[in-house]
Amino acid sequence: MPWLLVVPAVLGMAFLVLPLAGLLVRAPWSTLPWRLSEPQVLEALRLSLVTASMATAVCLVLGVPLAWLLARTDFPGRRLLRALVTVPLVLPPVVGGVALLLVLGRRGLIGQWLESAFGFSLPFTTAGVVVAEAFVAMPFLVIAVEGALRAADVRYEEAAATLGASRFTVFRRVTLPLVAPGVLAGAVLCWARALGEFGATITFAGNFPGRTQTMPLAVYLALETEPEAAIVLSLVLLAVSVVILVALRDRWVGAAA
DSSP: OOHHHHHHHHHHHHHHHHHHHHHHHTSOGGGHHHHHTSHHHHHHHHHHHHHHHHHHHHHHHHHHHHHHHHHHOOOTTHHHHHHHHHHHHHSOHHHHHHHHHHHHSTTSTTHHHHHHHHOOOOTTSHHHHHHHHHHHHHHHHHHHHHHHHHHSOTHHHHHHHHTTOOHHHHIIIIIHHHHHHHHHHHHHHHHHHHHTOOHHHHHHTOOOTTTTOOHHHHHHHHHHHOHHHHHHHHHHHHHHHHHHHHHHHHHHHHHHO
């Protein structure tokens, strides 16, 4: 057995698992049902679920066509566009929030026009939470769907086109069913990323209970005043992450095989 590999592997596993174990050990299990029924916890849960679902819907509407464009068309600057689409994956979320403010804020490039023309402002609103979450989560969907499109057999689409189907009909009746598992996996990852978003949300939308305070923001605030509530919210986020990983495990294992 190569101990030079086993020892650092065990240390790496302990480094990742022990913090999660500490969360489980310190959880207030005896008061957990009561904690979960607290108004501030329920409100943060409700807002997080609603905004994450809305952000995922936005990502599906915009991200699936974008993935198709990157996977099935050839145009100048495609590589640059693909790189720009993935930038939010590596961009610090707080920087993303600042960028959103500069574009969609009241004095932003687009935000000032929205406010002057329609009296509409995105920052520090629930809609702003959805925008911030969609910004950081969309790359997960685009990457998953683009990969599925590249792996799909284009002969089915070509056959439908030769039978007289329009490009939109081919996309709707042939392409989407072919890549449906990839779309589903990308949507789940997108939803999970939106649910756990913190930096861009607090920078662009603030931390107002009942309006913009999602679960990660509630955890941050509760750590200073009520640590047990922070642990309970963290457990909820941990449970969601585990469920998602288990649900997608077969797809990842199958892709790796």
